[in-house]
Amino acid sequence: MIERQTDSAPGRRARLRAIVALTVFVALLVALFAGQPDNLYLWIKALHIIAVISWMAGLLYLPRLFIYHTDAPSGSVQSETFKTMERRLMKVIxxxxxxxxxxxxxxxxxxxxxxxxxxxxxxxxxxxLLTLVHVHFSRAVTSFQQDANRKSARYWRLMNEAPTLLMILIVILAVVKPF
Structure with missing residues (x-):
């Protein structure tokens, strides 16, 4: 029997790896705050940027999955694969x-x-606003899980632009500090 990535065993292993990674990340944060190194600000800033990059990767990828998922017939192997990918991306990353x-x-x-x-x-x-986009995507994951998506691929193409535009604004505000 061939093990597929949509089977439960790979999901459990992925969840375990994610828990280990989060535990290491939190342990690093605790060690930094406990140790209070002179460059604590730089460490926190670096970890913040890593988290933002991870979050943005998901926000940019998830609507692409939705676009392809809308074309997959409900109950098909393809649809079930997209459900697994969407759920894991949202929960694990x-x-x-x-x-x-x-x-x-x-x-x-x-x-x-x-x-x-x-x-x-x-x-x-x-x-x-970016968090509200995240919440909207999270609800869409639930909708797709229940085969209840009512949005078109075109809608998800447009929604794919929202995180990009907000990211551009956020980076400009953080770096340039225009006012």
């Missing part, structure tokens, strides 16, 4: 990455900027 990005980002906003600055408020608004 996107949700943890989003939470880590938020926690570390809020820590940096508080410790470095004291939540002051028009650019910071605008950036936080964009991150809230």
């Amino acid at each position: 996107m949700n943890p990455a989003m939470m880590i990005a938020w926690v570390l980002g809020l820590y940096l906003a508080w410790s470095v900027y004291g939540f002051r600055g028009g650019w910071l408020h605008a950036k936080l608004l964009c991150v809230v």
Whole structure:
């Protein structure tokens, strides 16, 4: 019998690897905060950027899966494969990455900027909007899991642009700090 990636055993192994990776990440954070190195800010900033990149990768990839999933007949092997991919991407990568990005980002906003600055408020608004896109995608995953998607491939192509536009705004606000 050939083991497929949609079988439960590979899913359990992937979940275990994700738990180990998250545990290592959290242990690193705890060690950094406990040790209070002189360059703590740089470490936190680096880990924040890693979390943001992981989150953005999921936000950019998931709607592409939705586009292809809309063309797959309900109950087909292809549809079931997309369901597995979407569920694992959301639960194993996107949700943890989003939470880590938020926690570390809020820590940096508080410790470095004291939540002051028009650019910071605008950036936080964009991150809230990005989080709402994430929530919308999460609900879509649930909808696809139940074979209840009512959106077209064209809709998901347009929705694929939302994270990109918000990412561009967030990066410009964070780097240029225009106001």
